[in-house]
Structure formats: structure tokens, C-alpha cells
Amino acid sequence: MKKAHGKLIFGTFLKDRGLRFTKERSVILQKTLSCSGHFDPESLYLQIREAGLKASRASVYRTLSILCECGLIERVKKTERGTIYENMFGHEHHDHMLCIQCGNLIEFYSEELERLQEALCKKQGFQGTGHNLEIRGYCRKCRKKKR
Amino acid sequence: MKKAHGKLIFGTFLKDRGLRFTKERSVILQKTLSCSGHFDPESLYLQIREAGLKASRASVYRTLSILCECGLIERVKKTERGTIYENMFGHEHHDHMLCIQCGNLIEFYSEELERLQEALCKKQGFQGTGHNLEIRGYCRKCRKKKR
């Protein structure tokens, strides 16, 4: 199953570095993987508490860093209200369009876009390892409302 | 001249909104426009003090926000150490490649990339107004060192 596999990846990653698979890390991993979309550390922490589980804010922050390193989640961006993460396990890489009117977030993927970036990197002698693209503007709904 | 024109744009923008062109705003505008690349609020503030000019941190932050609104500068991104701005006056829109080894920042522009994004927006019924693309990886120099 998905979650089990996520656990395996995390467990292996930890063991490889002499880190320990603690109850707290397990809880945070689980809640993280059950997140469908984007999330922030504080909400995750509150979710854990509401579920009657145990993990401090400090552990949440620390564990999210590790989960980033092992690729199970990604730091999407920093906003004025803090860092936004995204569960990457089972999700494919994609980019975002953000509606500056309603906050709606559209995920999209374009093979052509990826290839083009690759070509642009080559032109600069640059070896790309990742990227973030956020397009801001107005979503379909908000455009209609404006009319 | 360039700076005079920047001043005009800012002055007009302020007047249109019933805001005032104060000495402090003038100083901040000037230092901002003389910035060639990227900068952060604190450095700008220190630069102003070192030049014997007068403007508080509060005013720097407040004025940078206004300069963003009127398009003379842009908030490039938030990092763990704060917000990075960029003087946009006289500069054309471009995107960035960031070397995760040495911190080197490469600016690039691709008409094709812009067109492709436009097309992707259309496909989603999205009206794009701006975007940020940061490609992370290893610059030419750092790739050689690795060898």
C-alpha cells in the first residue's frame, strides 16, 4: 500500500544515516502522507494534537526537514505567513498557478515546459536539479465574476 | 536620464493616490535605483545610513512596498534570511537560475518560455499577470570543480 511504502522509504532513509524511527516521527510522517494537497507546519501540528497524537512543534519542524531531504515532501515556497509544504509521495512533479483574487491553486504539468527549461540550462552550462514556477493571475471563475 | 525618469514615475504614482513625496522616500528611491542587482531591506537601510542619509527601517520597509506596487522594484522571493528585492527600472523581465553550491545567480530570458507559459494559462482559462521561475542546480564553475 501507499502509506506502508512511504514508511519504508522514510525508515530506510533514517537507518542509512544512523537516525531513529521514533513514535513522533512516525506520527508526523503519517499525517504528512495523509495530506492531499499543500500544508504548513502549524496546521500539521494542530491536526496531530486534535487527533490526540503526540509530537511537539519542534519535532514537527525537525521532521519536516528530514522528510524534505528524503524527497517525500517538498518545500513549495515561503509566504508572509510561513512555509508551504507539499506531500510528494505518489504525486508527480508539477507547477502552480495561483489566483490572486480567490487564492485558488491550480496544479499543472507540461512536458514541453520541462524540456524547454532543460534546454535553457544547457545553454548556460547549468545543471538543473529542480525548479519552482508559480504563475500568478486570475482563475477562470474570478475572470467571469469580473465581467 | 534614468534616475530622473524613475523619480517621475514614483512621483506620479504617489500623487495619484494622495501620497506624499517625502525626503525619506526620495532617499530610498534613489538608493534602490542605484542598486544594480538584487538587494534586501536591511542592506539598503545600512547603505543609507553609511551614506549619511536619513530614513528609518520602518520607512524602508514601507517604501519598498510602495515601490513594488508601482512596479519600480519586485519582490523576487523570500528566503530564510528575509525578502529579496530587485530593481526593475531599466531591467527587463527575466527568470533565475540559482547555484546551490556557490550561490551564484544567473539571469536569463526566453521568449519561447514566456509564450509557452501564456499557452499553458490559456489552456486552464487562467489569465496570467506575472510569474516567478527559479531553477536550482549547479553552475558551470561548480560543475568543473566537482570533476
Next chain:
DNA sequence: ACATTAATTGAGAATGAGTCTCAATTACAA
């Protein structure tokens, strides 16, 4: 030039995300 008045300033307090400390706890290999 002068008065009027609302916008602006700045010192320092407040906020808030994230990190750090360190004594107590715990995972885990032998």
C-alpha cells in the same frame, strides 16, 4: 509667505515563524 490638515516619520514595542537549549527520555544494537 502662512495657516491648515492629513500624511508621514521613527523609536521602540509587538508579533510570529522558526531555531536552539538541555535535562529527561527512548530507540536500538549487542
Next chain:
DNA sequence: TTGTAATTGAGACTCATTCTCAATTAATGT
């Protein structure tokens, strides 16, 4: 089970940014 190094968590701390508000000042009209 034991030994030991990794981990935890409460709260102190950091640091960027925003807020407060009394004093100052830009802009407008006379």
C-alpha cells in the same frame, strides 16, 4: 537487559517585519 547516543519538548531565543502613536512635515489653498 544494558549501554549509549539520538531524540524529545517546554520554553527561551532570534530575527525579519509590522505596529503604535506622538511629533513632524508635505502639500494645498489663501
